Each structure stands twice: as structure tokens, then as C-alpha cells.
Amino acid sequence: MTTSERGPPRRPVPPPPARRRTRRPLGDEIRDAITADFITSGAVQAGERLPTEADLCDRYGVSRVTVRAALRSLQETGLIVVRQGLGSTVLPQSETITSGLDRLCSFETFARAVGREVDSAELDIAEVDVDGEAARRLAVEPGTRALLVQRVKLYDGQPVGWIVDYVPADVLAPATIVREFSGSVLDVLLAHAELDVEYSDCDVVPVALDRRMAVRLGVRAGTAALYLDEQTCTRQGRVVNWSQAWLLPEHLRFCLRRRRQYA
Amino acid sequence: MTTSERGPPRRPVPPPPARRRTRRPLGDEIRDAITADFITSGAVQAGERLPTEADLCDRYGVSRVTVRAALRSLQETGLIVVRQGLGSTVLPQSETITSGLDRLCSFETFARAVGREVDSAELDIAEVDVDGEAARRLAVEPGTRALLVQRVKLYDGQPVGWIVDYVPADVLAPATIVREFSGSVLDVLLAHAELDVEYSDCDVVPVALDRRMAVRLGVRAGTAALYLDEQTCTRQGRVVNWSQAWLLPEHLRFCLRRRRQYA
DNA sequence: AAGTGGTCTAGACCACCTG
DNA sequence: AGGTGGTCTAGACCACTTT
Numbered sequence: 001m002t003t004s005e006r007g008p009p010r011r012p013v014p015p016p017p018a019r020r021r022t023r024r025p026l027g028d029e030i031r032d033a034i035t036a037d038f039i040t041s042g043a044v045q046a047g048e049r050l051p052t053e054a055d056l057c058d059r060y061g062v063s064r065v066t067v068r069a070a071l072r073s074l075q076e077t078g079l080i081v082v083r084q085g086l087g088s089t090v091l092p093q094s095e096t097i098t099s100g101l102d103r104l105c106s107f108e109t110f111a112r113a114v115g116r117e118v119d120s121a122e123l124d125i126a127e128v129d130v131d132g133e134a135a136r137r138l139a140v141e142p143g144t145r146a147l148l149v150q151r152v153k154l155y156d157g158q159p160v161g162w163i164v165d166y167v168p169a170d171v172l173a174p175a176t177i178v179r180e181f182s183g184s185v186l187d188v189l190l191a192h193a194e195l196d197v198e199y200s201d202c203d204v205v206p207v208a209l210d211r212r213m214a215v216r217l218g219v220r221a222g223t224a225a226l227y228l229d230e231q232t233c234t235r236q237g238r239v240v241n242w243s244q245a246w247l248l249p250e251h252l253r254f255c256l257r258r259r260r261q262y263a
Numbered sequence: 264m265t266t267s268e269r270g271p272p273r274r275p276v277p278p279p280p281a282r283r284r285t286r287r288p289l290g291d292e293i294r295d296a297i298t299a300d301f302i303t304s305g306a307v308q309a310g311e312r313l314p315t316e317a318d319l320c321d322r323y324g325v326s327r328v329t330v331r332a333a334l335r336s337l338q339e340t341g342l343i344v345v346r347q348g349l350g351s352t353v354l355p356q357s358e359t360i361t362s363g364l365d366r367l368c369s370f371e372t373f374a375r376a377v378g379r380e381v382d383s384a385e386l387d388i389a390e391v392d393v394d395g396e397a398a399r400r401l402a403v404e405p406g407t408r409a410l411l412v413q414r415v416k417l418y419d420g421q422p423v424g425w426i427v428d429y430v431p432a433d434v435l436a437p438a439t440i441v442r443e444f445s446g447s448v449l450d451v452l453l454a455h456a457e458l459d460v461e462y463s464d465c466d467v468v469p470v471a472l473d474r475r476m477a478v479r480l481g482v483r484a485g486t487a488a489l490y491l492d493e494q495t496c497t498r499q500g501r502v503v504n505w506s507q508a509w510l511l512p513e514h515l516r517f518c519l520r521r522r523r524q525y526a
Numbered sequence: 527a528a529g530t531g532g533t534c535t536a537g538a539c540c541a542c543c544t545g
Numbered sequence: 546a547g548g549t550g551g552t553c554t555a556g557a558c559c560a561c562t563t564t
Binding site: 315 | 548
């Protein structure tokens with residue numbers, strides 16, 4: 001017996017799904033297609049409506065559930081608003097990079113999601129023996145080898161933050177990180193599925209920048225900034241990264257969704 | 264012809280869904296049931312696994328899609344982690360009574376959880392016609408009636424923040440809010456289950472306090488503070504509250520858990 | 527009344543993990 | 546190999562908004 005006897009034919013519209021990457025949800029591909037076909041193309045301006053869900057189903061040959069997953073994703077990233085009985089309206093885009101603080105996700109990824117780029121400057125990568133505060137925050141013995149990565153983040157050529165990352169050498173080989181680094185230490189860690197990186201605990205502190213940091217970022221001393229002090233952990237609770245970031249709110253927007261707790 | 268002829272019988276397992284509130288997703292009810300039946304009951308301890316999705320489908324008489332919606336919600340709030348091929352594991356709850364910015368929870372509730380008290384001072388309650396920025400943030404027509412509540416928050420007698428809340432009169436009668444208010448507008452809204460308050464979207468901005476605000480809080484002008492600008496919403500996305508808070512980090516610690524996104 | 531999004535179901539097949 | 550979660554489909558009915 002062949003598998004083709006076991007049910008009705010699936011997905012009649014697209015060609016045989018042979019080459020589809022199974023690891024990427026179809027909804028994400030549809031989301032990207034809608035973004036390209038209607039939003040970034042300018043076919044639908046801010047304030048105007050996307051085609052109806054039924055139309056999108058026909059156009060892309062997918063089920064309504066899949067189209068709705070795509071639309072939900074677009075709504076979560078703030079590109080559209082969906083109203084019952086009305087349809088999906090494209091929203092005007094913010095000039096700033098919106099960062100969902102509650103998501104363990106690099107600035108690079110956020111920026112790319114909205115079609116912008118961030119760069120690094122004054123990049124300084126070194127291997128060090130951690131002790132004191134760093135050893136405590138990494139939960140390792142003083143003297144443990146670690147990779148230290150420091151840099152300025154640039155947005156449209158403007159300095160927007162200073163970031164310092166430590167990763168113990170026994171978490172991931174420094175050479176590996178350096179080889180795979182393209183702006184974000186977190187992205188390297190997330191890409192290594194075997195590490196099981198799951199969450200970070202992050203302190204959020206408003207600070208007035210001291211003279212040295214202000215010079216780095218090209219602002220006056222005393223400028224208000226957001227200091228994020230973060231321990232990235234595996235599912236088992238092992239610390240794999242201590243990250244400190246001083247960020248200017250000027251070109252960055254930090255937001256988060258606070259959810260009602262039921263437990 | 265009756266509607267019952269138009270398709271196969273739906274939901275055979277549960278009793279007639281007569282009294283179900285149609286506005287609450289079934290997935291949310293299943294999520295609450297799972298929480299009560301397995302997690303808060305202690306039937307499944309941290310580190311142990313929930314029943315399989317198929318078992319949960321049978322137990323609650325719902326489809327797998329619905330069970331998965333419930334599990335996704337539990338994962339988003341950090342109660343469980345779901346792994347392909349492994350199942351759903353209950354997570355240990357954070358020891359530190361998180362002043363968790365990611366939880367929709369009043370300062371009063373947080374303080375009570377750690378055995379402290381917060382008080383209000385300079386309380387100012389008024390009915391106003393909102394316009395401009397306030398109307399925009401509340402998503403109402405300019406001129407709409409709303410309740411405005413302003414006050415200083417005190418922690419151990421020390422001023423720690425200035426909070427401003429708007430609630431449109433057609434969300435909840437101003438008299439009702441005033442009657443039930445005991446320090447937190449959010450707590451009043453959460454207590455009204457019929458409002459279906461579910462989440463808030465919160466902007467997090469570091470600011471240097473201006474002279475007026477600094478005087479209110481008894482600090483020097485230019486002191487760094489955290490400005491939280493928040494729209495509290497129902498499950499349907501209706502804004503029920505616009506809240507602004509200027510908070511001193513001195514006596515408060517803001518932290519949050521950033522979670523990896525799998526969707 | 528018509529059209530749109532909102533929710534839910536039953537079933538199918540795929541990918542991952544563990545024996 | 547068997548069981549688990551991951552994804553997707555087609556179809557049905559409900560609720561909201563506009564005509």
C-alpha cells in the first residue's frame with residue numbers, strides 16, 4: 001500500500017511540496033509574501049486595507065488557518081491591525097526600532113524584521129579570565145576562561161548603545177563564536193540548538209550616563225539611558241552569557257507586553 | 264430546514280454548550296482548567312510532565328488545535344516548556360518575587376506579595392473630557408468622558424513614583440471605580456471579569472526628571488527614572504486604560520524574563 | 527442581508543526523541 | 546518502531562460591521 005491511499009490529496013493548488021523547507025512554518029512564508037507583495041511594495045499604503053482573508057487564501061493557495069497565522073504575525077510586529085467585520089488595515093511605520101523586551105531576540109533580528117540594519121563599531125574581542133562580578137554573574141569559578149565582546153551599536157550611522165558580552169569558553173569555543181559572529185552574540189548562541197538557550201533574566205534600570213559612556217555614545221554626560229543587565233540561560237538554568245547594554249532611547253523603542261497571570 | 268442539518272454534530276463530548284460565554288476562547292478555558300487541575304493542584308510538580316496532547320483532548324473533549332492553544336498560552340506565561348517528541352514540562356516558578364515587568368500586576372499586589380505596603384499621597388481624582396494625546400492613546404473620540412486618577416506612590420513613606428491613569432467612562436462608570444479604588448486602578452479593572460482585561464502594551468523609556476516631577480518625588484532635577492507608558496487592553500484589543508508612571512529605581516527593582524520565541 | 531473576521535473541529539502527514 | 550509534538554487543510558458556525 002502506498003501512502004497516497006491513506007487520505008485525500010493535500011494542498012492541490014501548489015506544485016508538489018517536494019522541495020519545501022519543512023522547518024519553516026508556512027504561515028511565516030505567507031507573512032513574508034504578504035509583506036513583500038502588499039506592504040513594502042507600496043501596493044497598499046498605510047491606512048488602506050489588505051485583501052480579505054478569503055482572497056489571500058486563494059492567492060497563495062493555503063488554508064485560512066495559515067493566512068490567519070500570517071496576519072497574526074503581522075499584527076504582533078505592528079505592521080497591521082485586524083478588526084472583525086472590517087478587515088486588515090496597514091499601519092504607518094514608526095521611525096524607530098521597536099524592540100519587544102520580553103522576547104529573547106537580538107537587536108539585529110528586530111531591526112531586520114522591520115527592514116532596517118544595525119551595525120557595530122569599535123569592536124573589541126578578547127579572551128579573558130573572569131573574576132569578581134563577572135564570575136559571579138556567570139556563575140563560574142574565578143579564573144575561568146571566557147570570551148569578552150564589546151562594541152558600539154550604530155543605527156543609521158548614529159551610536160545608539162554600548163554592549164558588553166561575556167561567554168564562558170566551556171559554553172562555546174571562543175573561536176567558534178568569533179567565526180560565527182555577525183553583530184550579535186545572542187544570535188550565535190541561539191543558532192547552536194544543542195545549547196538549549198531558553199530565556200534570560202533581565203534587570204531594567206534607568207541611568208544617567210557617566211562621562212566615559214557619554215563620550216562613547218556621543219552625547220552629553222547625564223543623558224538618560226536604559227541599562228539592561230542580563231543573564232542568558234539554558235532550559236536547565238545554566239548561565240551561558242552575561243550581557244550588559246547601555247542604550248539610548250532616541251532611536252530605539254523598548255516595549256513589552258505585560259500579560260495577566262493565571263497561576 | 265434547521266441548522267442542525269447543515270453539518271456533522273459538533274463537540275459531542277461536553278454537555279450542550281448552552282451557557283458558555285461565546286466571547287471567551289475555548290483555549291483560554293482549557294488553559295485555566297489545566298492550570299487548576301495539574302499545576303496549582305500540585306498533581307504535576309516542577310520538572311514533571313503534563314499528560315500528552317491527545318490525553319488532554321480526550322479529558323476536556325476538545326480538538327487538538329484547542330489544546331495546543333492552551334499549551335501555547337501556558338508556555339507564553341512561562342508555566343511550562345513544550346518540546347517536540349518529549350512533551351510538556353512544568354517549570355519551576357521564580358524564587359524572587361519578580362517585580363516582573365512582564366506580568367500585568369499592580370504595584371500594590373507586588374508589594375503585598377513581598378510583605379510590604381505601598382501608599383498613595385496627593386491623590387487627585389477627577390472626571391475630564393479627554394482630547395489630544397489622551398484621546399489618541401485611549402482610542403476614543405476627542406471629548407469622550409473619562410476618569411483621571413493621579414497620585415504619588417509611597418514605599419515605606421518614601422516617594423517612589425508618580426502615576427497617572429485614564430479610564431473612559433464607557434468602560435467602567437467613574438463612580439464604580441472611585442468606590443472600589445484602593446490604590447490601584449488596574450486592580451479595579453482586573454476585578455471586573457466582564458471587562459476581559461488580558462494584557463497591556465507598555466513602552467519603557469529612561470528619562471531625566473524635569474523640575475516639576477523632581478519636586479514631586481523629592482529628588483534633584485535630572486535624576487534618572489523609568490517612564491512606563493502603558494495601554495491596558497481587553498482580549499479583543501479594546502483599550503480600557505492609559506497609564507503613565509514615572510518611577511525611581513532607588514527603591515524598586517524592575518526585572519523581566521525574556522523568553523525565546525518558537526512561533 | 528451580505529461580507530468580514532473569530533473560533534473550533536476532525537483528520538492527515540511530518541519531524542523529533544526515545545527505546 | 547512507536548509515541549510525541551509540529552504543521553496544515555477543509556469546512557462549519559458565530560459575531561461584528563456595514564449596506
